[in-house]
Amino acid sequence: MKKIYLDYAATTPVDPRVTRAMLPYFNKKFGNTMSLHGFGQEVKSALEQSREEVANFIGAEPNEIIFTGSATESNNFVLKGIAFANRNKGRNIVISSIEHPCIMESAEWLESQGFEITRLPVDKYGQISPGDVEKAIKKETILVSIIHASNEIGTIQPIKEIGKICREKGVYFHTDAVQSFGKIPLDVNSINVDLLSASSHKMYGPKGAAILFIRKGTKIEPLLHGGGQEMGLRSSTVNVPAVVGFAEACKIAKKEMKKEGTNLTKLRDRLIKGILSKIPGSYLNGHPQKRLPNNINFWFEGVEGESIVIQLDLLGIAASTGSACSSAKLEPSHVLLAIGLKHEQAHGSLRLTLGRWTKKSEIDYVLKVLPQIIQKLRKISGKI
């Protein structure tokens, strides 16, 4: 059976060029970056070179990049680190209602610690209005954190405008750029952010490496205390093989992102148009244009999303859903509810995310089998 991977937003395979760059750092250049001897120093310089490459990719200074272990860690670090370093100024943090769970849950925890969280609504496409951000910022606000592009529905936020407002108001602005990093151009200066999270394994690098960009002069407390690595902001022996791989992935993205984006947008639109024309009762979630080049998200009448995912999996196609049935908490996706979908509509959702190795023939195969799957499941449901 041929296998078709359409879940690139969950994780990506490591690019072979990245694997090659990483290999020496497992057993030849294995030293600890904190060691004074040659083994350590050799690896230390690889770490600093990686830092330069990642910084260069987003227009930051190398000393503004902190390597972490995951985007979840970066996002926890931002919320908790900014909250505790700036609590004398105020205790309000503004987020959107469609953040990744690691922001949502960190914010909830901060609430239990005496902070106040403002959650901004989104429109039916999942967009936040910069005007709402402006209205929400008050004297006590210390941080605004908005996801750059939704991991579920792919909608891209007017991040530059939001950043401008935060700057004028003198409030730190963070964006979770995990899904957009490496897919659309990002320059920390032109989008006016003070903090930015990104992850390696969503852009053809290995798992176990991520960054937090922290603009010079930003007041933040460390999350992990210890040996003082990463400028004292993130103690832990650095996962050098993963960091080197992450940097290599950035180098590749810098060269190939534009062409790849154009190609993916074409494939994406082919799939969206095909589904809309072949499957009655299908609805696109998210913004039709302001969306990631690789994201497709639909809901279908009279079917449940997990059953679509299982049917696709039996044909070798990997996809995902925001249905309550597939979530550990048995709750529908908060993002789909935030864009105004009813529980039963979110119940029938399907996400397909394309990537570097997606072929047109694979898209056409999905367009061939998906209508049959939906039809079959609708027969079983009697479209109740």
Next chain:
Amino acid sequence: MKPYYSREVIKRFTNPKNFGEIKNADTVGKVGNPRCGDIMKLYIKIGRKGGKEIIEDIKFHTLGCAAAIATSDMACDLVKGKTLREALKIDYKKIIKALGDLPPIKIHCSVLAREGLKAAVENYYAKKKSQKK
């Protein structure tokens, strides 16, 4: 690799035998799962055997995940030909056993099938009672 669902669940999910509607059903039970939003509708045709009322035919419509569809189909097979009293004795554990296994988070799906059955039988008794009056 241990697959997420057992072979029997996948078999029942991809090829359910008992889905559809019984046009002149004697009773119908419709239940929704408050936890995940799945919906199930059971149609039952009542027959007689040795003076007792039995489930002569049973079909379902289920809007739900693979586990919900598989448990619906299995529940139908387990109660077909049984008396109403016997049918009500079938609990979720029996359905899961017949399916090989269910992921822990999917146990509630098997409860839906059992609730659907209960609703249909109760509706039948209520209907009979009101006809007697």
